[in-house]
Amino acid sequence: MKAFVVNKYSKTDKLKFTEVKDPRVKENEVLVQIHAAGVNLLDSMIKTGAFKLFLPYKTPIVNGHDMAGTIVKIGSSVQNFKVGDEVYSRVGDYRIGTFAEYIAVKENDLALKPQNVNMEQAASIPLVGLTSWQSLVEIAKLKKGQKIFIQAGSGGVGSFAIQLAKHLGAFVATTTSTKNIEWVKSLGADLVIDYKNEDFAAILKDYDVVLHSNRDAKVLENSLKILKQNGILISLTGPPTPEFAKKLGLPWYVKLIVALISRSARILAEKRKVNFTFLFMEANGKQLAEITKLIEAGIIRPIIDKTFPFEQTNEALTYVETGRAKGKVVINVK
Template sequence: MKAVIINEFGGTDVLKIEEVERPVPAADEILVKVYASGVNPVDRVVREGGNDVLRPYLNLPLIIGWDASGIVEEIGSNVTNFKKGDEVYGIPNFPGNGSYAEYIAAKASQFALKPESLTFNEAAAIPLTGLVAANSIFDFGKLEAGQRVFIQGASGSVGNFAVQFAKVKGAYVIGSCSTDNIEFVKQLGADEVIDYKTQHFEELLQDIDVVFEASSVRDNNERLKSIAVLKKGGIFISANVDFPFDDAVKEAMEKKNVKGEFLAAQTNHLTWLNQFTQWINEGKVKVTLGKEYSLEEVAEAHEESETGQVRGKFILEVRKEN
C-alpha cells in the first residue's frame, strides 16, 4: 500500500510516499480502508520532531496523520461493534502510525460510525479537532447551558467546532476572529463576534465563565487579558500545550482564583465521536472544508496549512469515493 512516511524530522521535504506492507489488525483492532485524512497543525509539529510533550513518544519511521475516514476492511477477533463494510471515522494511534496511508490498523475504540449525511472527506475533517474542542470546553471547561464562553480563534478548525458545540449545549457564545471571518462565525451561531484586528476584547467583556484559547497565537500577555475578563472562579483552557504559562499568568490566575488548563491529551474518544455523529445527523453541527489535496500533494497541503490563513479543514483525499 502507499503511505506518506517520514524517516527523519524536518521540513516538508521529509514527507515521502513509499510502498509499505498493509497492516494486520490485532484482536482489538479494525483495518480501515482509508478514503480521507485530515491535515492538522499537530502533523507539522510531529513532522518537525515534536515538542516537549510529544517527543518521547515519536519513533521513526513514522506515518503521520490522525484524522481518518473510510470503510472497515477487516475486524480483529475480539471486535464486536463493527463489521466489514461499515463506514467509520476516528483518531487512529496518536502519536503512532497514522492516516496518511491507504490502510490503517487501529483500536476499534478509536472509531465510530461516520455521519450518514457526510462524504468521507467531510467526515475526516471532524475527529481530532472536534475532540480537542469538546474536551476543552466541556471536559476541562465544565461549560453548561446559560454560561458565557469566549472562544479565541473561532473561525479555525478547532474554534469553529467549539462555537457550534457550545451553542448546542445552550451556552452564550462570544467568538473572536479576523475581519474576513466575522460573517462565517456568525453563521456558526455565535451570539457575539469580536474582530481582533480592530477591537480589544478586554475592553468589551467581563464576567466570562470559560475562555478557550483555540487561536494559534502564543502570547502570555494576551493570556493576561483573557484572565482579566474571566469571573472569579472561571476557567481558562489552552490548546497550545507547547507554550506554558509564565509566572505573570500563574500569579494572575491565583489572584483571581481562576483555573488554568492545557489540553495535553484527548479523552473519551468513542463517547464524543458518537455524540458528533448524532449532532451532525440531527443537523445541529456542520462541517466546513478547506482545500482538498491528493496524497501526492501532501507537501503542498502542509505548506499551505502552515500559513495560518485557513478557514475550514484541509483534507488529503487518499482515494476517490465510488
C-alpha cells in the first residue's frame, strides 16, 4: 500500500511517499481502509523527534494519528464492529500510521463515525475531540457556571473545546487574532481577547480552568496567575510532570529529567494554591463514542480549514506547522 513514512527523525526532511507492506490484523484489531486522515501538530513533532524521549519510535514508521474509513477485515475476537462499518479513531500510540491507505486499529480505540458528517469531517475530530474531552470532562470536571480560559480559540483543539465547554455550561474566554474574533464568537466564546493587542493576564481573573496550549514560559506563568484558589491549569504543551512520567512507566532518568524541567511551573502553582497538570491525550473508543453523540445531536460541529489530496500530505503538514489553520487540516486519502 502507499504511505507517508518517517525514515529518520529530522527537522528538515519531508515524509517519504512510498510503498509499504499491508498491515497485519491481530485478533483484537480491525483493518480499516482509510478515506481521510486528520493532520496535527503532533504528527510534525513525531517527525522531528520532539517526543522521542517519551515515545521512542523505531524508524522507519508511517506517520499520522487521526483517520476515518471503512472496516474491510476484523480480527477473531472483535465483537463490536463488522466489515462495512464506517469508523473513525485517534489510533493508539505505537500503533500510528494514518497517512496510508490501510491501518490496523485496536477495537478499543475505535468508534462508529457520526452519521451526519462525511469522512473528511469525521477524520478532523478524534485527536482534538479526545483532547478536549479528557481535559474538560475527565480532568477538570467542568461544571455549569464555571469560568474557563481556552487559549488559541481558532485552532483545532480550541475550536472544539469552546463548543464542548459551552455545552457543559461554562463561561468561555479565549484568545485569537483580530481577523478571527467574530468567527470564534460564533463558536460560543463569551469573551474573546485579541492577543496581538491585548494582554489576557490584565483582563482575566479568578478562573476555574485554563486549557493551556502555548509554549512561551511567560504565558504559562501568567495563565497560572489568573486561576482562583484550587483552580486547575491543564497543559497540552508541557512541561510534562512527574505524574505523567510515572503513568507512562518511563525509566528513572527520564522521570528525573521531567521533574527538573517542570519544577518551576509546579512550584509557582503550589505557591498560588492552584493545580498544574500535563495531558498527553490517549486513544479511547468509548470516549469517542460519547463525542459521536454530541456531533450527531448538532451540539458540536467539526471545523475544517483546508483539505489536501493524499499526494500533498507534506504540504498539509507544512501548513499545520505555520500555526495559521482555522480549525483542522485534513488529507483525502480515497
